[in-house]
Amino acid sequence: MALELGQSEFEIERDKNKCISCEVCVRQCSNDVHEYDSDQDTIYSDNIKCVGCHRCESLCPTGALKIKNREAQFQTNYNWTPSHLKNIYKQADSGGVLLTGMGCDKPYTVYWDHILFNASQVTNPSIDPLREPMEIKTFIGRKPDSLEFEINKGSKDTGVKLKTKIPTQLELSTPIMFSAMSYGSISFNTCRSLAAAASEFGTYYNTGEGGLHKDLYQYAKNTIVQVASGRYGVDVDYLNKGSAIEIKIGQGAKPGIGGHLPGEKVTKDISNTRMIPEGTDAISPAPHHDIYSIEDLAQLIYALKEATNWSKPVGVKVSAVHNIAPIASGIVRAGADFVTIDGLRGGTGAAPQTIRDNVGIPIELAIASVDERLREEGIRHKSSIIAAGSIRSSADVIKAIALGADAVYIGTAALIAMGCHLCQKCYTGKCNWGIATQDPYLTKRLNPEIGTRRLLNLLRGWSLEIKEMLGGAGINAVESLKGNREHLRGIGLNDRELAILGIKHAGEAW
Amino acid sequence: MNRLDSINKLKKNTQEYFSRFRIPSGCAIFGVMNEAGERFSGRTAMDGISVMHERSNGLGGGFAAYGIYPQFGDDWAFHIFYDDMEAKRQTEDEIARSFKILLSEEIPTVKISRIASPPTIYRYFLKLKRNSHPDRKNSSSSNNGNNAAIEAEENLIVDFVMHINRDIRGAYIISSGKNMGIFKGVGFPEDIGRFFKIDEYKGYLWTSHGRFPTNSVGWWGGAHPFGLLDWSVVHNGEISSYGTNKRFVSGFGYECTLSTDTEVITYLLDLIVRKQKIDIGMVHLILASPLWEEIERMPVDKREILKALRISYGSALINGPFSIIVGKGNFMYALNDRIKLRPLVAARKGEYLFVSSEEAPIRKVCASPDRLWHPDGGEPVMGVVKEVKKEEKKSIKEKKIDKKLVKLG
Numbered sequence: 062m063a064l065e066l067g068q069s070e071f072e073i074e075r076d077k078n079k080c081i082s083c084e085v086c087v088r089q090c091s092n093d094v095h096e097y098d099s100d101q102d103t104i105y106s107d108n109i110k111c112v113g114c115h116r117c118e119s120l121c122p123t124g125a126l127k128i129k130n131r132e133a134q135f136q137t138n139y140n141w142t143p144s145h146l147k148n149i150y151k152q153a154d155s156g157g158v159l160l161t162g163m164g165c166d167k168p169y170t171v172y173w174d175h176i177l178f179n180a181s182q183v184t185n186p187s188i189d190p191l192r193e194p195m196e197i198k199t200f201i202g203r204k205p206d207s208l209e210f211e212i213n214k215g216s217k218d219t220g221v222k223l224k225t226k227i228p229t230q231l232e233l234s235t236p237i238m239f240s241a242m243s244y245g246s247i248s249f250n251t252c253r254s255l256a257a258a259a260s261e262f263g264t265y266y267n268t269g270e271g272g273l274h275k276d277l278y279q280y281a282k283n284t285i286v287q288v289a290s291g292r293y294g295v296d297v298d299y300l301n302k303g304s305a306i307e308i309k310i311g312q313g314a315k316p317g318i319g320g321h322l323p324g325e326k327v328t329k330d331i332s333n334t335r336m337i338p339e340g341t342d343a344i345s346p347a348p349h350h351d352i353y354s355i356e357d358l359a360q361l362i363y364a365l366k367e368a369t370n371w372s373k374p375v376g377v378k379v380s381a382v383h384n385i386a387p388i389a390s391g392i393v394r395a396g397a398d399f400v401t402i403d404g405l406r407g408g409t410g411a412a413p414q415t416i417r418d419n420v421g422i423p424i425e426l427a428i429a430s431v432d433e434r435l436r437e438e439g440i441r442h443k444s445s446i447i448a449a450g451s452i453r454s455s456a457d458v459i460k461a462i463a464l465g466a467d468a469v470y471i472g473t474a475a476l477i478a479m480g481c482h483l484c485q486k487c488y489t490g491k492c493n494w495g496i497a498t499q500d501p502y503l504t505k506r507l508n509p510e511i512g513t514r515r516l517l518n519l520l521r522g523w524s525l526e527i528k529e530m531l532g533g534a535g536i537n538a539v540e541s542l543k544g545n546r547e548h549l550r551g552i553g554l555n556d557r558e559l560a561i562l563g564i565k566h567a568g569e570a571w
Numbered sequence: 572m573n574r575l576d577s578i579n580k581l582k583k584n585t586q587e588y589f590s591r592f593r594i595p596s597g598c599a600i601f602g603v604m605n606e607a608g609e610r611f612s613g614r615t616a617m618d619g620i621s622v623m624h625e626r627s628n629g630l631g632g633g634f635a636a637y638g639i640y641p642q643f644g645d646d647w648a649f650h651i652f653y654d655d656m657e658a659k660r661q662t663e664d665e666i667a668r669s670f671k672i673l674l675s676e677e678i679p680t681v682k683i684s685r686i687a688s689p690p691t692i693y694r695y696f697l698k699l700k701r702n703s704h705p706d707r708k709n710s711s712s713s714n715n716g717n718n719a720a721i722e723a724e725e726n727l728i729v730d731f732v733m734h735i736n737r738d739i740r741g742a743y744i745i746s747s748g749k750n751m752g753i754f755k756g757v758g759f760p761e762d763i764g765r766f767f768k769i770d771e772y773k774g775y776l777w778t779s780h781g782r783f784p785t786n787s788v789g790w791w792g793g794a795h796p797f798g799l800l801d802w803s804v805v806h807n808g809e810i811s812s813y814g815t816n817k818r819f820v821s822g823f824g825y826e827c828t829l830s831t832d833t834e835v836i837t838y839l840l841d842l843i844v845r846k847q848k849i850d851i852g853m854v855h856l857i858l859a860s861p862l863w864e865e866i867e868r869m870p871v872d873k874r875e876i877l878k879a880l881r882i883s884y885g886s887a888l889i890n891g892p893f894s895i896i897v898g899k900g901n902f903m904y905a906l907n908d909r910i911k912l913r914p915l916v917a918a919r920k921g922e923y924l925f926v927s928s929e930e931a932p933i934r935k936v937c938a939s940p941d942r943l944w945h946p947d948g949g950e951p952v953m954g955v956v957k958e959v960k961k962e963e964k965k966s967i968k969e970k971k972i973d974k975k976l977v978k979l980g
Contacts, residue, residue, distance in 0.1 A: 185809040194862045200882045207847035436822045535811035540885030547814035
């Protein structure tokens, strides 16, 4: 019926004077928006199919195309917004759960944008990173309570011997890692770009829950392997391949539920990597069926440590939910070497829209309250904290660390660096940028060498900016930024928000 | 009018006021010691620090002196500021509950026009009562040489000092060590020295401080040196890692109530050296750790140690400009930040070791040192008292009150 059509979200403007009917747009669009009519030598476009990925617009050789957001033509109503109407039409039509991709796009407060960083003036010199060393090397892993040395004062040598054994650490050249994105949700070329960039820059990428493709074994040193509730691709070789293991309990975009990879995306290669039959849906359970409590989590942590000879850090990833502080404290006490906290705005390849947009809390508040709680309990050093869930710039990285994180994960930002235009249609498998798709016609659009180079550029650019900001604040080592909330001020926040973030308002001096 | 009232109220309640703000300050520091343990008059420290008059602005000065109370060598010596008699009454009640008071008296001072409205300043020589001793079951005296017992007693003193300073309004314990004392206040250091008659005391180790806070509020308790047990710290600089350091020590139960850099540095030292037993000879590798590029070039065994230290104590790294002089029972320790953003000069002459913000004060008290040098960033200077002179040992045993030095208040 007519309702099914709803209304188009985009309007495609084609300048007839500029269009040469070369059909680039026709070939580039996996959604079949553009169609060439050879009789009239004209290209027609169907607005309703457009997802707003801007691929055709970017590649049009004559600049004839403009994709514009289209104002919804429903009657103005502040309660029944166009998105509610459209969703109801869709559901009345299909009877299904509405899916979406990427992170929550609702206008909740983005706390990063209400926090300002500090700089030195007069009483304390700023440090020039172009002329002085500026250290951003970061270690992820359990730190000992204290160090014990054996000192032989008589001997000629230094005569100092370290008695304490330091647990294995991940060594990062910059406090930024690539977060978990599975082979399946993203293409092999995308995985390879992430792995190669992490390896070349001296940081880590995370396999996500989709196993590890054999061709990526060469990047093992810079790989964090994930163990999720579906256990796809998990065997002892997989565990031993990575430099660290991350148990995935939850994800910011969909706290409380498992992942879903449609059978259409399960190609031969993916079936091998995930160790599941070709063409079957890969639906991971909401909880791990061997973890129904915190003591079960402890068992899995130690089982994984045993399986890998206690040679690797084992961490746990959870979504930021209301009780995140005590949950994180429990995870640390259960033996996790790092805790990844994924906030409300964290991305995903596929999630029910209603969960993505309504469940969880922002990462800024979660980091602040977790760091505070762990300090109060005297166990902050036992685990590193990795912040995830919409880190959009180097400034967000700085603020996350000053609030108490050790490092951050970036997912969406890395995909954007490789061409993603945030159309939020990852779940369709039709990504025109060749990122969130397994269609060979589309995946070849991302050249892994170019992808790698662009990711390296991003890491380099952000690292330079982090150094500039650190130096400006008179700090020359990133460890002196960690939890240093004295360098943050809130702007436009109320007392409660400031108290949770543990920062003063702009204008309040020491 | 309302606002003015509230500001006045705020200022009156000085401790609360100071817990709210962190006051960056630039300063002059000077330290001198005799490694043979020979005691000398505080005149030397006064002469030295007075040369750096320009580095302070009259809002704070002070001295830490070691070896000045040999007659009470084994007893806790507390110096306390009182804003009023009520604070004194409350504090003395608390003291009497846990300690045997060997002597309590007002610290002798002279009136000087340039020193305005000092608080009431008392000193106490105390012994922990047997029944309040944390380890009283297996300890015959309060100090039987058992390391665990000593540490437990020290922890108790730390808790006591923190309790008084936090909970009793208008009372502030400025020094809480043995055979040492801190004298400080609002004014230029040379005036503070005259006020306390520093030149009449004899010690083997002296540190001093002249303050230039970038803030106009003068509070006696906020002057330096800062002390805890027999630690005393004088500091020049403003550290940019304050928030990180504060959060680090708070995880180990140290509460920063004064919000000064010197306070957090003292707690870092107490935690690392006294509690976690890291040798003082390695402390500079934590507080002013070498750069990664230097560590990478070291031989394997050394590199492993340095790496372990940075991984474990990253949050104890003091970042930003500082030079500090630390006094502790039998040693003096001076250190610069790792890229030397603040001045520090050291010199030796015979058994004497001098450290100072500038060279001139050293030349003033010792015209021709055997050696004078500018330590590198992160390179510590340390002097250790080999032994306390014999006649003093005797006097410690006798524990007779030397009335010339300590006049009953």
